[in-house]
Amino acid sequence: MDRVRPRDGVAFITGASSGIGRATALELARRGYRLAVSARRAAALQELAANGNIFAYPGDITHRAEIDALIAAIEADLGPIALAFLNAGVFLPAERKGFDPAAIAATYAVNVEGTVNCLEPLLAVMTRRGRGQIALNASLAGINGLPGSLAYGSSKAALIYMAEALKLEYEGRGIAIQVVCPGFVRTPMTDQEKDFKMPFIMEPDDAARRICDGFERGGFEISFPFRLAALTKFVRLLPYPLRFRLLGWSLERAKR
Ligand SMILES: NC(=O)c1ccc[n+]([C@@H]2O[C@H](COP(=O)([O-])OP(=O)(O)OC[C@H]3O[C@@H](n4cnc5c(N)ncnc54)[C@H](OP(=O)(O)O)[C@@H]3O)[C@@H](O)[C@H]2O)c1
Numbered sequence: 001m002d003r004v005r006p007r008d009g010v011a012f013i014t015g016a017s018s019g020i021g022r023a024t025a026l027e028l029a030r031r032g033y034r035l036a037v038s039a040r041r042a043a044a045l046q047e048l049a050a051n052g053n054i055f056a057y058p059g060d061i062t063h064r065a066e067i068d069a070l071i072a073a074i075e076a077d078l079g080p081i082a083l084a085f086l087n088a089g090v091f092l093p094a095e096r097k098g099f100d101p102a103a104i105a106a107t108y109a110v111n112v113e114g115t116v117n118c119l120e121p122l123l124a125v126m127t128r129r130g131r132g133q134i135a136l137n138a139s140l141a142g143i144n145g146l147p148g149s150l151a152y153g154s155s156k157a158a159l160i161y162m163a164e165a166l167k168l169e170y171e172g173r174g175i176a177i178q179v180v181c182p183g184f185v186r187t188p189m190t191d192q193e194k195d196f197k198m199p200f201i202m203e204p205d206d207a208a209r210r211i212c213d214g215f216e217r218g219g220f221e222i223s224f225p226f227r228l229a230a231l232t233k234f235v236r237l238l239p240y241p242l243r244f245r246l247l248g249w250s251l252e253r254a255k256r
Pocket residue numbers: 014015016017018019020021038039040041042059060061062087088089090091110114137138139140181182183184185186187188189190
C-alpha cells in the first residue's frame with residue numbers, strides 16, 4: 001500500500017499534549033505536514049500550536065460523540081485527514097500492585113475503546129476517499145505477557161491484533177495500516193516508573209524520528225530500538241516453559 005504524503009492532506013495525532021505524541025507532531029511539521037493535534041489538556045496543545053502549521057483540537061478519546069465532532073471539524077477547517085497517528089494511551093501505576101479490575105477497565109477505556117472511537121470515523125472518511133494512512137501506537141510490552149503490566153500489556157496486545165486485522169481488511173480499499181511498537185521512551189509515562197531499570201531507554205525526539213521514518217517508509221511495522229524488539233520477538237518464539245523462565249530471570253535482573 002502506498003504511503004501518503006503532505007500534499008494528500010493533514011496529519012492528525014492523538015495524545016499530542018506530551019511525550020511521544022508531542023515530539024512526533026513537531027517532527028511531522030518539520031517534514032512538511034499541516035497538523036491537527038488532540039488530547040485533553042488544551043493549554044499544552046495551544047503551546048504546541050504556537051510552533052506554526054499545528055492546530056489544536058482538544059478532546060477526550062473516551063467520548064465517542066466528541067471524537068466524531070472533532071474529526072468532522074478538522075476536515076471542515078483544514079481539509080482531509082491523510083495520516084492519523086492514534087497514539088493517546090495510559091499506563092496506570094496502580095496495576096503494578098497486582099490484579100486490579102478497576103485499573104484494567106480504566107486502561108482499556110482509553111487504550112482500546114478510545115482508539116476504536118477514533119478509528120470508526122477515520123476509516124469512514126478514508127474509505128470514501130479510497131486513500132489514507134493510519135498508525136496505531138501499541139508497544140513492545142504487547143508482545144509477551146508480563147507481570148505488573150496485565151492491563152497495559154494486554155491493551156497493547158489488542159492494538160497489535162487490531163492493526164493486523166485492519167491491515168488485511170483495508171489494504172485493498174486504499175488505506176495503509178501500521179503498528180508502532182516502541183521500547184522505553186523517556187516521557188511523563190515512564191517518569192512514573194521508579195522500581196525497575198528500563199533497558200535502551202531513548203528520548204522522545206529520537207523515537208519521533210524513527211516513527212516518522214516508518215510513516216515515510218511504509219510497510220506494516222515500526223518497532224524500535226532494534227535490539228529490544230529483536231530480543232522481545234525471539235522470546236515470543238520460545239516454547240512456554242523456556243519463555244517463562246527467561247522472562248522471570250530478566251524481570252528479576254531489571255529490579256532496582
Ligand atoms: N513511553 C514509553 O516508553 C512508551 C513505550 C511504548 C509505547 N508507548 C505509548 O506511547 C503513547 C504515548 O505515551 P507517552 O509515553 O508519550 O506518554 P504521555 O506523555 O503520558 O502521553 C500520553 C498522551 O495520551 C493522552 N491521553 C491520555 N488519556 C487520554 C484521553 N482519555 N483522551 C485523549 N488523550 C488522552 C495524554 O494527554 P492528556 O492527558 O492531555 O489527555 C498524553 O498526550 C501511549 O499510547 C503509550 O502507551 C509509550
